[in-house]
Amino acid sequence: MSTHTKHKFLEAFQHVPIYGITSKKDAPHRTVYDIVRDMLESGIRVVQYREKETTGLERYKECLTLRKLTYDYGALLLIDDFVDLALAVKADGVHIGQDDLPPEQVRKLLGPKAIIGLSTHSIEQLERANALVDCIDYIGVGPVFTTKTKPNASAVGLEYVQYARQHSQLPFVAIGGIKTNTIQSVFDAGASIVCVVSELVSARSMEDKIHELMESKHKLMEHTFYE
Ligand SMILES: Cc1ncc(COP(=O)(O)OP(=O)(O)O)c(N)n1
Ligand SMILES: Cc1ncsc1CCOP(=O)(O)O
């Protein structure tokens, strides 16, 4: 909303431009706490809690522990969908979809300091988000590629990432089907922040996986620098 919240959001990607999202089903033998601790130990500083198949009470208990953990690492905790949960655990903000509460209502509920992200899947939705530049802090752009993590959503493609790069007035996070073999194309299309859910959460070593993912970003930077 304010330049302050946008700055706080962008600053958190200074070292690792990866937005972390929880997914217990991609690491069935680990707790959400272990998953997030690994993300934080690997340098991630923005974590979204996204657990669809959990009770409200379990979500609350898990988020309470994550609030303390993310706080200890100076990281941001965002909640997917549930504004009430974000308020209850004093999260830094929420990520909402096109079918959730309208962003203006979410802003009224959470106040000026909260970070609010909104999913977009088309040029029309991106342009509507541009008109909300005083209400929301960033947008999601995706699914870039088809993904089992969101099986019913159609891919928007790299062209939409390029469009976001050129036309979004808000910081954007590219998401959906981004893996070691596709991440380079997403950076090439103009994304600065990416989200890798299943491949990261299921990795044997999250730290190694992040290094592997970031190799393409470094290659891109060297390439741009020497051009
Ligand atoms: C960073 C980011 N981008 C997009 C989404 C998708 O959110 P939404 O459209 O609400 O869909 P669900 O995640 O609820 O299935 C996201 N969560 N995070
Ligand atoms: C939550 C969400 N929103 C758009 S795609 C997606 C899932 C991304 O998961 P993965 O990185 O495993 O494809």
Ligand SMILES: [Mg+2]
């Ligand atoms: Mg959602």
